[in-house]
Amino acid sequence: xxxxxxxxxxxxxxxxxxxxxxxxxxxxxxxxxxxxxxxxxxxxxxxxxxxxxxxxxxxxxxxxxxxxxxxxxxxxxxxxxxxxxxxxxxxxxxxxxxxxxxxxxxxxxxxxxxxxxxxxxxxxxxxxxxxxxxxxxxxxxxxxxxxxxxxxxxxxxxxxxxxxxxxxxxxxxxxxxxxxxxxxxxxxxxxxxxxxxxxxxxxxxxxxxxxxxxxxxxxxxxxxxxxxxxxxxxxxxxxxxxxxxxxxxxxxxxxxxxxxxxxxxxxxxxxxxxxxxxxxxxxxxx
Amino acid sequence: xxxxxxxxxxxxxxxxxxxxxxxxxxxxxxxxxxxxxxxxxxxxxxxxxxxxxxxxxxxxxxxxxxxxxxxxxxxxxxxxxxxxxxxxxxxxxxxxxxxxxxxxxxxxxxxxxxxxxxxxxxxxxxxxxxxxxxxxxxxxxxxxxxxxxxxxxxxxxxxxxxxxxxxxxxxxxxxxxxxxxxxxxxxxxxxxxxxxxxxxxxxxxxxxxxxxxxxxxxxxxxxxxxxxxxxxxxxxxxxxxxxxxxxxxxxxxxxxxxxxxxxxxxxxxxxxxxx
Numbered sequence: 001x002x003x004x005x006x007x008x009x010x011x012x013x014x015x016x017x018x019x020x021x022x023x024x025x026x027x028x029x030x031x032x033x034x035x036x037x038x039x040x041x042x043x044x045x046x047x048x049x050x051x052x053x054x055x056x057x058x059x060x061x062x063x064x065x066x067x068x069x070x071x072x073x074x075x076x077x078x079x080x081x082x083x084x085x086x087x088x089x090x091x092x093x094x095x096x097x098x099x100x101x102x103x104x105x106x107x108x109x110x111x112x113x114x115x116x117x118x119x120x121x122x123x124x125x126x127x128x129x130x131x132x133x134x135x136x137x138x139x140x141x142x143x144x145x146x147x148x149x150x151x152x153x154x155x156x157x158x159x160x161x162x163x164x165x166x167x168x169x170x171x172x173x174x175x176x177x178x179x180x181x182x183x184x185x186x187x188x189x190x191x192x193x194x195x196x197x198x199x200x201x202x203x204x205x206x207x208x209x210x211x212x213x214x215x216x217x218x219x220x221x222x223x224x225x226x227x228x229x230x231x232x233x234x235x236x237x238x239x240x241x242x243x244x245x246x247x248x249x250x251x252x253x254x255x256x257x258x259x260x261x262x263x264x265x266x267x268x269x270x271x272x273x274x275x276x277x278x279x280x281x282x283x284x285x286x
Numbered sequence: 287x288x289x290x291x292x293x294x295x296x297x298x299x300x301x302x303x304x305x306x307x308x309x310x311x312x313x314x315x316x317x318x319x320x321x322x323x324x325x326x327x328x329x330x331x332x333x334x335x336x337x338x339x340x341x342x343x344x345x346x347x348x349x350x351x352x353x354x355x356x357x358x359x360x361x362x363x364x365x366x367x368x369x370x371x372x373x374x375x376x377x378x379x380x381x382x383x384x385x386x387x388x389x390x391x392x393x394x395x396x397x398x399x400x401x402x403x404x405x406x407x408x409x410x411x412x413x414x415x416x417x418x419x420x421x422x423x424x425x426x427x428x429x430x431x432x433x434x435x436x437x438x439x440x441x442x443x444x445x446x447x448x449x450x451x452x453x454x455x456x457x458x459x460x461x462x463x464x465x466x467x468x469x470x471x472x473x474x475x476x477x478x479x480x481x482x483x484x485x486x487x488x489x490x491x492x493x494x495x496x497x498x499x500x501x502x503x504x505x506x507x508x509x510x511x512x513x514x515x516x517x518x519x520x521x522x523x524x525x526x527x528x529x530x531x532x533x534x535x536x537x538x539x540x541x542x543x544x545x546x547x548x549x550x551x552x553x554x555x556x557x558x559x560x561x
Contacts, residue, residue, distance in 0.1 A: 207453050265469070
């Protein structure tokens with residue numbers, strides 16, 4: 001599966017076990033990876049309009065000898081930090097902060113690494129009042145215009161539009177025990193069954209594991225995690241992620257901007273072409 | 287409301303609107319409804335309540351008579367993920383097709399007040415107007431062609447968001463469509479969006495709010511997360527009118543709230559101002 005590093009093996013985990021690993025409270029979060037990828041990381045704050053969204057960390061660091069913009073959803077470790085980070089659920093200000101840093105990267109020609117780990121955008125009244133729908137919409141549209149390489153990695157939960165708002169990139173990779181879904185299993189169960197306790201069945205039908213997404217052609221690579229999961233060895237998990245991110249970023253760094261943007265357009269414009277060729281490739285329930 | 291004007295507008299648009307499923311009494315004012323009178327008034331009650339229209343009705347309402355040329359109507363959804371419970375997805379879409387519905391988005395070319403345009407209309411009756419691979423494909427192709435041919439793009443939305451039964455591929459339609467929205471804007475063609483009740487989730491968070499001019503119907507609910515989920519997640523008490531068109535106007539997300547019977551005249555005028 002991967003050309004370097006540990007080979008991705010068949011999994012014996014159930015879909016729900018993968019969901020629980022993706023949400024594991026000891027799992028490395030964005031800052032755990034960023035500080036290992038770029039030890040000189042400097043965090044930058046604010047959307048320059050009204051606020052700083054702590055659910056998204058952003059900043060610059062030296063990565064493989066090159067100044068790089070890092071963005072990542074950040075969950076909290078302690079209860080206090082979880083509240084402060086809003087469980088990694090961004091408000092509109094977060095998407096504006098991300099775009100501000102994207103334009104910053106474009107100005108200086110810095111590549112962008114985006115780490116995705118969110119249950120979704122914040123489903124609260126304040127986010128609605130300040131235009132979360134339009135903020136995500138604008139972010140998704142603008143990513144297609146940022147003329148520097150972008151590599152995204154889902155490191156835990158890739159929840160719905162809140163994740164995709166940070167997930168338009170030239171390459172998208174996933175950690176082995178991460179998930180990426182149209183809605184959280186709970187939300188999907190609530191929509192389809194009107195009963196969010198049907199989350200396990202929903203998760204099984206959604207095809208949301210890293211292996212499912214690789215098979216659908218939605219992500220380029222699944223990055224193997226240390227035995228037992230990324231939380232067992234932060235350093236080893238970060239090393240493998242670093243290697244995979246750089247392997248994907250390297251060819252992009254040499255591409256002219258117009259080629260880069262055209263390929264990014266085509267990546268998403270024809271993202272469903274594989275499944276049309278081969279429907280029913282991953283049946284789980286009969 | 288000026289009913290005489292309403293009749294004139296609807297007649298000008300083309301053929302009669304199709305019958306729609308209506309309650310006995312208006313949810314806005316409680317008056318007992320006469321379907322035939324309502325149909326002549328574009329399904330707007332005298333109290334101002336706007337009943338939801340399907341894509342077929344929107345096409346009749348907005349396209350000049352005989353000008354509608356549907357595109358990619360033969361591209362149909364099918365069950366790609368083998369979705370079985372609580373209801374097989376294939377059975378859901380087959381049943382809707384038997385009822386004469388053709389996906390959550392229909393698109394094509396027409397003229398409006400004599401001006402050639404691209405028109406795309408969501409249909410909430412088809413799995414809640416949800417964004418699917420086929421819906422996304424019809425939207426993206428239409429926008430690409432509008433950009434290439436220089437024709438204005440008109441969108442009428444009514445959608446619950448992305449379609450669960452197509453999984454992450456439905457989510458990816460937001461990116462697919464917004465890639466095309468960006469190119470539509472770069473091409474310089476005008477893009478007008480009419481947001482109707484309800485427009486939520488992945489549709490609100492992709493193309494619906496990104497137009498040059500966003501127009502909402504009175505009372506339409508527009509937002510990202512639906513009120514039921516907000517209450518579940520945050521235990522918040524939401525005030526009356528939360529996420530209404532008027533709420534979104536006050537918060538800067540839409541340019542205007544326009545009664546349906548005035549819409550055609552407004553769009554015809556805009557198409558003259560943005561050639």
